[in-house]
Amino acid sequence: MAVPVAAVPSTGAEPDRQSFKPDLERIEIELLLEGIFRHYGFDFRAYAYASIRRRLWKRIEEEGLSSVSALQERVLHDPEMMEKLLLDLSINVTSMFRDPGFYQTFREHVVPLLRTYPFIRLWHAGCSTGEEVYSMAILLREEGLYDRSRIYATDINEVVLQRAKAGIFPLERMQEYTDNYMRAGGKRSFSEYYTAKYGGALFDQSLTKNVVFSQHNLVTDRSFSEFNVILCRNVLIYFDKTLQSKVHGLFYDSLAMFGVLGLGSKETLRFMAHEECYQQIAPPEKIFRKVR
Amino acid sequence: MPYSVVGIGTSWGGLAAMRKLLSDLPADFSLPVVVVQHRGKDSDQLLTELLQDATDLTVCEVEDKDPLMPGRVHVAPANYHILIEAGHLSLTIEEPVRFSRPSIDVMLSSAADTYGKGAIGVVLTGANEDGARGLADIVKLGGRALVQDPRTAEIPIMPDAAVKAVPSAEVLPLEALAPRLVALSHEREKAGARRAV
Incomplete structure (x- = not known):
């Protein structure tokens, strides 16, 4: 009975992809991360997706851009943008004697x-x-x-x-x-x-x-x-x-x-x-x- | 319309409301349930135990990358955000969002991003406005929004904010929420059966 949701093919557990375009966005994100890896050597390609997506969008919004592709254009041509993004992507929330x-x-x-x-x-x-x-x-x-x-x-x-x-x-x-x-x-x-x-x-x-x-x-x-x-x-x-x-x-x-x-x-x-x-x-x- | 996941957010007054809602869900409820309840950053497993006492469903505090399970109640741990991914859950310690970690908005938005119209969001009693944006994201991407009728909420601020942000949300008294979730989960099964034909 206790089966992981994703392992049950007929339950509709796969993300529904009709009402928005996560497929297209996923392509954009994968292209951006591939570009960052090949140009700068930082490898974020196997980061947890929901979290990296969220942080990319934070940067996109702060820069007044409207798509992942627009961010890609900026990041690949501007090392300073890469530095900003690097800080966004590496979570630096910590504290002394945490837990x-x-x-x-x-x-x-x-x-x-x-x-x-x-x-x-x-x-x-x-x-x-x-x-x-x-x-x-x-x-x-x-x-x-x-x-x-x-x-x-x-x-x-x-x-x-x-x-x-x-x-x-x-x-x-x-x-x-x-x-x-x-x-x-x-x-x-x-x-x-x-x-x-x-x-x-x-x-x-x-x-x-x-x-x-x-x-x-x-x-x-x-x-x-x-x-x-x-x-x-x-x-x-x-x-x-x-x-x-x-x-x-x-x-x-x-x-x-x-x-x-x-x-x-x-x-x-x-x-x-x-x-x-x-x-x-x-x-x-x-x-x-x-x-x- | 097939549903894949239920995300529930609550704050002040949430323990009693969550216990009532979970106790009304049948033991064979077929969707995974993800719960974000605001609480102190050092609070322990007590919340999970109190919720478990109220229901026949299995209640677990989430660890990173736990698989989403049908009929399981996944409770966000204190001091972590929880993200719903395809088939599993991820944790993060990013900054609090509007003073909250875990944040209801973060959880519900990730449900929308990952499952689109397969996501159901529920906002219960609370004394702040967390959850309203996440619920709006769910509806924007075709999912379903339920809100506890503010008049039946211990503190109406949170459901009020949710209704204001999502005018199309179904507003139901606390005792009607679980039956509605059960009905929605059956819609999913019917749709699944149709697909199988």
């Missing part, structure tokens, strides 16, 4: 594992503006592990990496972050980690002493090392299932045996080729350990 339960569980269940290692390599894939990198650096420092850790923080987007390096976050969010920090099991006063400066909260620069920020594209680039921990939270949700599976292959290849993979709270390894290779450490948090 405090994740960090709490990480402290309780992953830190003891990490203590057994002389040196810890972490990869934060899709780190955006860096809020979660600083969160993890703070956690590792409080647990006495920071000095033997190295965090590789990567993102597709050079602009957000620059912001991550600067470590200046909006002052008006510090109340929310302080609250998150405490619920994440924080051991000190959160305000010790930043000073009000440059119109924002400037974070303690020693937190990035062992952080390497660099550009990396999950879609087109290969593994670049072997890690004990890979964090990639709320990044793969923008990919379609085929691409998700491919990136999970990359993570699997990049994780040492018994290494830890941390995903977003509503992400899953279900239906992925590597599902059987992991054990969930402490449900419901999406922290998995590579066991085979």
Whole structure:
């Protein structure tokens, strides 16, 4: 009885294509993404469709254009438009200690594992503006592990990496972050980690002493090392299932045996080729350990 | 006219209204139901449990790329937008839309974009105007709009806004919504049967 809708051919589950022209628009979107890939090298071709469509239209409307094809004309001839679009397409919404339960569980269940290692390599894939990198650096420092850790923080987007390096976050969010920090099991006063400066909260620069920020594209680039921990939270949700599976292959290849993979709270390894290779450490948090 | 998916949005007063609506749906209801109920960003599975208590249908909080299932109630998780794609659901953490994440507008618009006239949108009680634009998108692309009669809503602001944005919407008292959805789902089956001939 419980059959996925799309698997039942006669239920009308396929999008009805008579009252509007999604087919034509889909062609336009595929052409645009193909053009971007071939001209600029950014590969958005396997991103989740509804979401990428929505963000393309946001840009189309902001530019006063009326079709995807019109945007294509602009993007292919104007690198500055591509830069704008790149910011639109890579969602850069993040916060410090997002989902405090994740960090709490990480402290309780992953830190003891990490203590057994002389040196810890972490990869934060899709780190955006860096809020979660600083969160993890703070956690590792409080647990006495920071000095033997190295965090590789990567993102597709050079602009957000620059912001991550600067470590200046909006002052008006510090109340929310302080609250998150405490619920994440924080051991000190959160305000010790930043000073009000440059119109924002400037974070303690020693937190990035062992952080390497660099550009990396999950879609087109290969593994670049072997890690004990890979964090990639709320990044793969923008990919379609085929691409998700491919990136999970990359993570699997990049994780040492018994290494830890941390995903977003509503992400899953279900239906992925590597599902059987992991054990969930402490449900419901999406922290998995590579066991085979 | 075949229908493929029902999207329901609600806010203030929505828990009681959703429980009533779901309890009125039969266990063999054949369409997937996607629910966006505004709630605090840290709220947990409690909403899903309370809805499950009220219905024979299976209620699940959505995880990314969950397949749309007939007769399943897919509940948007706190602090994520939900997008209806062809046969499955995607989550995003894009900015709140008109102060809401999940946003009813985002969910209903994606239902319209993906399923066109196969989409049914329902707007219930609430104290803001989320849902009105999404419902308008559904009707614009040939789908069906139902709105809880504002006079039977705990807070009429949201259904009022929906009716204003979509004058052609069917306005029904809360207890009439589930029977109407059942009737619409049967239209789908009849159409399916015709196609099979």
